[in-house]
Amino acid sequence: MNIQLLDKKVAIFESTLSLVYKHGFHGTPMSLIASEANVATGTIYHYFSSKEELIVELFIYCRKVTNEYIFLEDEKLEYKERFKYIWNRLVDYYVKNKEIFWFVEQFYASPYLQQKKTYLLWCG
Template sequence: MSKKAIVLQTTLELITKQGIHATSLSQIIKESGVANGTVYHHFKNKEEIITELYLMLTQDFGTVVMRNTPEDDIKKQFTVMWLNLFYYFVNNPLAFIFSEQIARSPEIPQSLKDRARQYYGEIESYFKKGVKQKVFKSYNTLIMEELFFGNVVSLVKIHENEQVKLQEKHINQAIEISWRGFLKDQTII
């Protein structure tokens, strides 16, 4: 792992454990074991580290969601997208915590959030295509994306809290409930 990657990983670990304000640059340097000069070679300050970390994770989310989606079947695409994000969060708990606690907080400036939207272009296109094909209700695609994301997050929280011993049938039920919420005609399957 490169020194830059070590700094980013250390920052992720510290921020998810104690928050942005409680994490100082000196603590990041100390915990990462990377020399001051090396850190400053890659980043001007803590805000620049957080910006890069935020953009990196946002790009991961956008890429992971669309990975291996089938070309022509909109419902299969939805299922694959849903499962991709669910398992990404289950297998990357720090990314999940960051997404929930940090990325959606007012501590991340709106200008950075707007900049990161570029990584969700394929997801937005998917929902626009579904609306255009009259499979989905004609809703604002940003709202659709957020609701999709929120449905996945809700199941991840159930998994994390072990409120229900999740089985494949529960995951499939959650996908079906989510899918039906977007459908224009509830008889379409």
């Protein structure tokens, strides 16, 4: 994927995270996301067919970056030490990234979770 296009998608994700943190899912219209990300509303629809798709893909993105941070360790650790290491990394990550923590918590308590399951089944 083109770097410029990837940057726009990440800007859309970051803007959405910030706005959902401040206003919740329903208080965050696509026009506000576009304005905050410095892109046209049509640009968002180039990447995502709907707000629901944006939210689901943002959740997948958040889980991906969270997991990349948590599972950074390369050493061979015993089960107990590995558990502590992963748990501490998770807590550390969410303390440093409150917007992602808040988004994931809202997502799990929302109807978007079912849409994610349907989306993943459809996409394979």
